[in-house]
Amino acid sequence: MSAVSLGALIRAHPRVGAFLATFPVPRPDQIGLEAWLDGLGEETLADLGMTRSQILDHVRRLQQEDRQAGPEPVQALTILGGRDKLGRAEAVELTIRAGEIVCIVGPTGSGKSRLLADIECLAQGDTPTGRRILINAAPPPPGSRFAPERKLVAQLSQTMNFVVDLTVAEFVAMHASCRQVADADVVAERVIATANALTGETFAPTVSVTQLSGGQTRALMIADAALLSASPVVLIDEIENAGVDRSRALDLLVAEDKIVLISTHDPLLALRGGRRLVIRHGGIAEIITTSAAERANLLALERVDAGLMDIRERLRRGERIDEALEPWT
Numbered sequence: 001m002s003a004v005s006l007g008a009l010i011r012a013h014p015r016v017g018a019f020l021a022t023f024p025v026p027r028p029d030q031i032g033l034e035a036w037l038d039g040l041g042e043e044t045l046a047d048l049g050m051t052r053s054q055i056l057d058h059v060r061r062l063q064q065e066d067r068q069a070g071p072e073p074v075q076a077l078t079i080l081g082g083r084d085k086l087g088r089a090e091a092v093e094l095t096i097r098a099g100e101i102v103c104i105v106g107p108t109g110s111g112k113s114r115l116l117a118d119i120e121c122l123a124q125g126d127t128p129t130g131r132r133i134l135i136n137a138a139p140p141p142p143g144s145r146f147a148p149e150r151k152l153v154a155q156l157s158q159t160m161n162f163v164v165d166l167t168v169a170e171f172v173a174m175h176a177s178c179r180q181v182a183d184a185d186v187v188a189e190r191v192i193a194t195a196n197a198l199t200g201e202t203f204a205p206t207v208s209v210t211q212l213s214g215g216q217t218r219a220l221m222i223a224d225a226a227l228l229s230a231s232p233v234v235l236i237d238e239i240e241n242a243g244v245d246r247s248r249a250l251d252l253l254v255a256e257d258k259i260v261l262i263s264t265h266d267p268l269l270a271l272r273g274g275r276r277l278v279i280r281h282g283g284i285a286e287i288i289t290t291s292a293a294e295r296a297n298l299l300a301l302e303r304v305d306a307g308l309m310d311i312r313e314r315l316r317r318g319e320r321i322d323e324a325l326e327p328w329t
């Protein structure tokens with residue numbers, strides 16, 4: 001039996017869960033349930049009131065149920081306002097539907113990451129903002145808040161570092177097999193090919209994940225979140241410019257019918273969303289629907305961006321930029 005999730009074991013038996021909370025490492029999710037049970041000894045198992053095979057049966061049944069249940073289809077995520085940093089009520093009830101991109105803008109320190117964190121933990125009035133998050137118009141079931149294998153929300157943060165010594169192919173294949181997808185190898189290949197389409201500097205499946213650049217790591221995580229992660233909600237804390245094709249990354253996520261929220265200072269991203277939330281003093285101060293004029297301006301900004309990207313590429317290749325530049329808009 002492969003490594004088992006701690007959440008499954010705790011749900012299997014409350015007394016085992018309570019016991020685990022005081023048990024030193026390694027835990028069953030680190031070494032596998034059978035090896036862990038072997039280390040416990042008959043006396044401890046007798047104290048728990050369950051035989052070794054009863055615990056194994058319980059956990060296997062729960063894992064089977066988890067597999068059959070699959071990810072919960074999420075049609076809508078609702079943010080119910082709480083209070084801002086000054087304690088004033090946040091008069092907001094905002095519903096975001098599958099396939100929608102919503103951007104979060106606001107000055108540094110205004111509370112953009114806090115809003116993402118509230119969504120990430122599916123807050124129920126238990127964070128500093130007092131916000132509540134509903135899934136399909138109802139409070140989320142507790143399992144989806146706390147059990148890692150049932151998480152509805154995937155978050156891509158600004159800095160990501162790998163600490164495992166695996167190749168890209170091994171890493172993605174391992175995630176695919178954890179997700180129990182059919183044809184794990186084919187899906188893993190697709191994730192890597194997609195990541196390479198998002199980044200300027202392509203990488204081989206045989207390269208170690210620790211050798212990927214910031215942009216390549218980001219691209220791999222976006223492709224992974226879109227194609228492999230079962231989480232229907234994706235939160236992005238600023239896709240910085242570092243070598244990732246931001247438009248394609250967003251198209252990819254939306255095509256998979258994810259709910260995407262992006263905190264950003266980048267005009268190209270801020271105007272890509274259908275709506276944007278303006279954060280002031282820790283509260284959602286305004287919800288702006290992107291207008292037709294703004295969409296037209298986005299096209300002009302994309303031309304400016306393409307012009308800049310071209311100059312950047314030329315400088316990278318060691319070229320000179322001596323010619324008088326035309327305005328790109």
Ligand SMILES: Nc1ncnc2c1ncn2[C@@H]1O[C@H](COP(=O)(O)OP(=O)(O)OP(=O)(O)O)[C@@H](O)[C@H]1O
Pocket residue numbers: 083084085106107108109110111112113114115128129281282283
């Ligand atoms: N409604 C609120 N009530 C209490 N504290 C809040 C609230 N909103 C935000 N904060 C706190 O304010 C601080 C700054 O917020 P946050 O880090 O989310 O800002 P930010 O907009 O993401 O900044 P940056 O653009 O620099 O990343 C954090 O400590 C956060 O917990």
